Amino acid sequence: MSKTAGRLKTAKRMLDKIDHSSKLRTNILAGLAAPGPPLGSQLGQRNINIANFIKDFNERTAHIKEGIPLPCRVKIKSDRSYDLTIHQPPATYFLKQAAGIQRGAMVSRDEVAGKITLKHLYEIAKIKKQDRHMILVSLEQLTQMLVGTAKTCGIQVVRDLDPDEYAEFLKERAIIVAEQKKALQEAKEAKMLRTS
Template identity: 25%
Template sequence: MPDQIRALVEGGKATAGPPLGPALGPLGVPIPKVIAAINEKTKEFAGMQVPVIVKVKKDRTFEVEVGTPPVSALIKKELNLEKASGNPKAEKVANMLIEQAIKIAKMKEAVLLSNDLRGAVKTVVGSCVSMGILVEGKDAKEALKLIDSGEFDVKIRAGKTELTKEELAKLEQEKLALAEATKKAREQAEKKAQEIMEKMTGRERSEIKAALKEAGIPADIIQKLLPVEAAAAPGAAPAAGAPAAGGAAPKAEEKKAPEKKTGEKK
């Protein structure tokens, strides 16, 4: 059974330093050759952390097995996204073409629980639902229905993954437009929330929060404008009868037992 070294490396940028170098040294393999093999196999994942396994045999020959980053990481890399949407139902952050979904599906096909490329593509598109990403300009759930109906069968069967410069440029423009639309929508939501809160001045927090939810205000905006009551400032005396921060209401002062005089029998 060969020795196995497992590590997480940046795609195309593995080095002879930790964690690989110190682990490979005692096994007697040519470390520069191992590093070169890893970088060649992981270069398509530049900028991402990639799991690798180096198997070293008794004759000091080696094999490199490369895993792939999670689907969500591959989607963000493909679309040049820093993060997914924090409110995926209402706020979309990018649009993905079916060719890009096919490209990611082919990277992950071996480990995805699907019987064919079409199923792998559906898994990728399904991940877009929770990330706030459109697919072919449509909600990801709608795109899944189109895949089931055969809308993209020709491209999927062909394994088409190439995009033109014009298509890529258009996707970037759409991403900027979505970001601007999200910004305006959030500004409008905050303004609406402020109006509701002003009308409900003096009402219980729970009532105000319920009204904001009913009006469709995003949860993070509600939290921002209606934070949980802050604890009393350090050193400040609580109001009469008010519970101490994080504790129960103070108990009534207990009467002290009379002190026994010296020599008094117990």
């Protein structure tokens, strides 16, 4: 009987440790959290006081430039309180900022949307290393991960970058992007005509 009682106590302790809280993973623009969709509906589904959450988030991101996307992890407790963890902006945001572009490659894998130097890459890695989930990743591994992310965005990593040549590249790139946007819009309009 005592063995069974001991097992029951152990099982009860293990059950008490199970976390039944709800988790929310979302990107929120710094200083621009608003009660409207999609954030308001996500919070409402989890019974979080939307006004308090928005006030808390906007206060905690007041020191950050408005509009920067911030990955957030919200752990909701059973008493409707929450733990909010705000991470550094996504790597793609930093890479595009360093390259001076708004959007990455759209057409092919070989398309070059922008260029950054190794120094840019190293500085971005140092910033991303501050995220709690990157503690066990070395700076070298993180830099290699960023090289892969840059490649998928169409951003070329180079040793040196001449500012005048790069300014000329960006002018030419702006023309290409405008043509791509126009082609996408025409394809969208043609599809709408076919479906109506």
